[in-house]
Amino acid sequence: MSELPIDKVVPSLKSTLSVRNSAVLVAAPGAGKTTRVPLALLNEPWLNGKKIVMLEPRRLAARAAAHYMSSALGEPTGATVGYRVRMDTKVGPNTRIEVVTEGVLTRMLQVDQALEGVGLIIFDEFHERSLHADLGLALSLQTQQLLRDELRLLVMSATLETDKVAKLLNDAPVIRSEGRVFPVQTLFTQQQIEEKIETAVARTIFRALSEQKEGDLLVFLPGAGEINRVRRLLEEQNLSRTIAITPLHGNLSLEAQDAAIKRSADGKRKIVLSTSIAESSLTVEGVHIVIDSGRMRVPRFSPRTGMTRLETVAVSRASADQRRGRAGRLGPGVCYRLWTEEEDRMLEESGVPEIREADLAPFVLELASWGVTEPDELLWLDPPPEAAYQQAVQLLQQLGAIDQTGKPTEHGRRLASAGGHPRLSHMIxxxxxxxxxxxACMLAALLxxxxxxxxxxxxxxxxxxxxxxxxxxxxxxxxxxxxxxxxxxxxxxxxxxxxxxxxxxxxxxxxxxxxxxxxxxxxxxxxxxxxxxxxxxxxxxxxxxxxxxxxxxxxxxxxxxxxxxxxxxxxxxxxxxxxxxxxxxxxxxxLITESSVAWDRELRTVKAKEQVRLGALVIKERQQSAPDAEAVAAALTDAVRQEGLDLLPWTKQARQYQQRNRFMQEIDPAWPSMDEENLLETLDEWLLPHLVGMRSGNDLQRLQVKAVLELMLSWQQQRILEDAAPTYITVPSGSRIPVDYTDSSAPAIAVRLQEVFGLLRTPSIGNGKIPVILHLLSPAQRPVQVTRDLESFWSTTYFEVKKDLKGRYPKHYWPEDPLVAMPTSRVRPRT
Known part of the structure; x- marks a missing residue:
């Protein structure tokens, strides 16, 4: 085998793992870490004949790595080196290196928490921060700490926050390898792309073919939809006659994926239209030109809705550099970036770890099966978000997979062992x-x-x-x-x-x-x-x-x-x-059966019904003809609380009674309050008992509000109220004049001037402390003076008023001395 950059640091890696049980290896793209490191460590003494398990985040990369290592050993895949991926497994009785993906490592740990037959677990391309990688590392760390101190853990990546990972691995040593990357010319657009991304990509492909006469093209697009549309645009220009156009994404068959990463069989130049699946681990043979759309599609889970959606986002700087590096794996290359240099400076440094934005239902079920009910029982590079975690717990409880304490049920263990999403496994x-x-199996496969x-x-x-x-x-x-x-x-x-x-x-x-x-x-x-x-x-x-x-x-x-x-x-x-x-x-x-008694605002009555509900859905409903009287009274009370006290039949006497009590509170703050706010707050105490037997707005009209309010006072308080806040005042003419308490701080009476002749001082209420305001009226009931000082009025203002009134009402009695004159409610006093 030809020498690769990783070979230079293998001795240091071997030395480190001989004395430490964890290490971090950072190697640039093309260094050879994925295919050289497992083989180099296979016969180390500390491994003692046990297996090496390497977690690869993508199925295609896992299979390609296993094939490459088997080829290097001159063996078929499934001999010394094999792989386990979804729907495809090639391992044998003598397999020592297993390249696994998705939930395979988690399944292995759940079956045997000690992993007795495994001596080393490698987490490759850990910078992609897949949910399974984070979970696998957390479980492996606990196995290492509690069960097998000799189990080695190796985290490998091209770009990684090494300090954070090394600290998580108990301050593990960090080993660095420089990659063998040939020079790559980077070309940016002069202005932001305004057209559809497929159109811009197709145009850039034609430009690259005209400018670069040799080398295959690797084109990065967000998803399969964009790949298909770009392919159609190229085929419309008859490009497929001279150049092989192959898609590369996770939904393709294994055969189609294999064909995409190999050289074209007929020697044609090739254009590989790929998602981010080709960002790392894979070497697409013959590629010297990369066209990067700058977009990628990521799943985003919303705890607000409980749903996951695919969202197209800008690539991070780390991803963009990984993509660019694909052009320099085999020789000098060129990278066309469909964004400007100004946009490049604004890229996020790295992508968001999947654990922070994923549907955590499978993750929580795995933790429960492991024996963990709270995530902080394990060590995490990034802990799972609380909202998404709790939403997953609620779903699993709804599926009957975990109980109220978070422990897995027998049903939940079966779902976990199946390896699929708990939703689909539960359905089956x-x-x-x-x-x-x-x-159900067909439906699960379709979904x-x-x-x-x-x-x-x-x-x-x-x-x-x-x-x-x-x-x-x-x-x-x-x-x-x-x-x-x-x-x-x-x-x-x-x-x-x-x-x-x-x-x-x-x-x-x-x-x-x-x-x-x-x-x-x-x-x-x-x-x-x-x-x-x-x-x-x-x-x-x-x-x-x-x-x-x-x-x-x-x-x-x-x-x-x-x-x-x-x-x-x-x-x-x-x-x-x-x-x-x-x-x-x-x-x-x-299903939950609920009886509800509530005020119907439109019909102005209380409606009693029984509902059968499934969550927020009412699937059955029937009216109750004889609901509980107290429940109806409570509903009526709630109606008053919602619509206000005007729903009650207030009479003039009831309002005056409320106002008189408000006046009492002015002179005695300890007096029971009957203002609007307090009455609404205490409806259950003073009003509810009187509504039993009522049901509608018409029934409410029978209520004697004043009588109900009177019961808020004790007998002694009612006596005090009658004395201190009388309903009327008797004036010298003998008339009983009602007291107006509308303004509780200034009670008033309106009385004809002639009826108070002989009254020296202003009448007082509130046990003689508060003089009333006198609205003195003409014979036609029009105000001629407003005063609180009747004595001053007689001595000063009366004579001017008398002069005016005598001119307008000459037949009426207007004495020279009002203090000794006879009061009258007539035109003139009786003789």
Whole structure:
């Protein structure tokens, strides 16, 4: 084998691992760490014949690394070196190096926490910070600390926060290797890209082909959709006649992925249209030119909605450098970046670790199976976010996978051992008991892949039953089926059946009508009730909508498998109808029957009803004819609390009584308060007992508000009130004049001037402390003077007033001396 840069630091690595149980290896792209390090350490004495397990974040990279190392040993894959990836395993009885991916390492740890047959675990490309890598490292650290001190852990990466990782590994030594990267010319755009990214990429490909006469092209795009569109643009220009165009992404078959990374068989130049799958670990043979769109697609989980969506974001600087380095792995190269130098300076240094933005349900179930109910029991480079963690706990409890203490149930252990998402595993387990296991496995396989249907006219039909029919071989007019993808989905469905020991169905699958029920098993939080116009209410209380009018738009109930997380109402992208009887039967333990007694504001009465609810969904409701009288009274009280005291039949006497008490509080702060705020706060004490037997707004009109308010005072307080805040004052004419307490700080009476002749001083209330305000009126009941000092009025102002009144009312009695004159309520006093 030719020498690689990593070879220079292998002796140092061997020496370190001979005395330490952890190390960090930082090596630039192209250094050879992935394929050289496992082989170099295979026969170290401390390994003592045990296995090396290397965690690789991507399936394609795992298989490629195993093939390369086996080739270096002159052996077939599965001999000394093998791999375990989803739906594909090649290991043998003598395999010493296993390259694994996804949840394989976690499964191995769950089966044997001590990993007795393993001497070294390597975490390759750890800078990608996949959720499985973070989880695997945390579990491995605990195994090392509690069970096997001699177990070696090696973290390898091209770009990494070495200090943080080394500290996590108990201050592990850091070994650095310089890579063998040939010079790469970097070209930026002169201005920001305004057009569609596919158009800009296609144009840049033609530019690169004209400027660079040799070398294959590796083009980085966000996802499979953009890859397909760029491919069509190139084929429209007949480029595929002279140049091989191959896609590279995770949804392709293993054969197609292998073909993409190898040189073109007929010697043509090649254009590889890839997602970020080719960023690291892989060497795509023949590449000297990289075109980077600067975009990548990442999953983002929203604790607010409980849903994951794919989001297209700008690459980080670390990712951009990794992509650029692909052009310099085999010789000098060039990298075309579809962003400006100014934009380049604004890139984030590194991407967000998946643990901070992922759906944590599988993660939490793995922790529970490990025996951890709180994440802080383990060591993390970045701990999981609390909101997402708690949402995952709630979902697992809803699926019956963990109990209220966070410990796994027997059902949960079975779900964890299956290795898939708990939602899908739960669906298959429940479906198998109903004889619907094969359908559930098909559905699980469908949900794990991209859509195999393409609809004419570009319409996005959300009905999941159509996909099931297409998978079962039913002809669907107006739809195009991706048959290569269909074969892969069917193969994956068989894998699901094997995992759950479900026998293959000899009959053609026909239970499409149960698709909604199966989805409800997997997504119980996304059962939805139709409202109108394609709008739905989800069980978790959020809104959802089918944007185009289609078959499912008017479904009474459906179960949604896929929604976006944009706007107030999430858009439903995949769903199937579910029948109400199925919901009532299969979710009966989760149904809640509630009786509610509440004020109907529109009908002005209390309505009593019994509801059967599934979360936020009311699936049954009936009116109660004879509700509990006290509950009705409480509802009426709540109505007053919500709408205000004006809902009660206030009379003039009741208002005056309230105002008189407010006056009493002015002179005695300890007096019971009857102001609006306090009355509303204490409705249950003074009003509720008097509403028993009432039900409607009409019934309320029978209430004697003044009598109810009087009961708020003791007998002694009522006596004091009558003396200190009288309802009327008797004036010299003998008339009883009502006291106006509207302004509690200034009670007043309005009386004709002639009726107070002979009254020397202003009348007082409040035990003689508060003089009332006198509104002195003309014979026509018009105010002629307002005063609190009647004595001063007689001595000064009266004579001017008398002169005016005598001119306007000459027949009336206007004495010269009002203090000795006879008061009268008539034109003149009786003689």
């Amino acid at each position: 387990v429940r479906a198998a008991k109903l004889g619907l296991g094969p359908e 794990g892949e991209r859509d195999l249907l393409r609809m004419s006219g570009g319409r996005a039909e959300v009905d999941m039953r159509l996909r099931m029919e297409a998978l079962a071989g039913v002809e669907l007019p107006g739809y195009t089926v991706d048959h290569a993808l269909r074969r892969r989905i069917l193969a994956e469905a068989q894998q699901w059946q094997q995992s759950f020991d479900i026998p293959r169905s000899g009959e053609r699958i026909r239970h499409f009508d149960k698709c909604g029920l199966l989805l409800a098993f997997a997504y119980p939080d996304r059962i939805a009730k139709g409202r109108s116009g394609g709008r739905f209410l989800l069980r978790n209380g959020r809104g959802a909508v089918i944007t185009d009018l289609q078959v499912l738009s008017n479904s009474p109930y459906l179960a949604a498998a896929e929604l976006d997380d944009i706007g107030a109402d999430s858009r439903i992208q995949l769903a199937a109808p579910i029948e109400l009887p199925d919901m009532e039967f299969y979710f009966k333990e989760e």
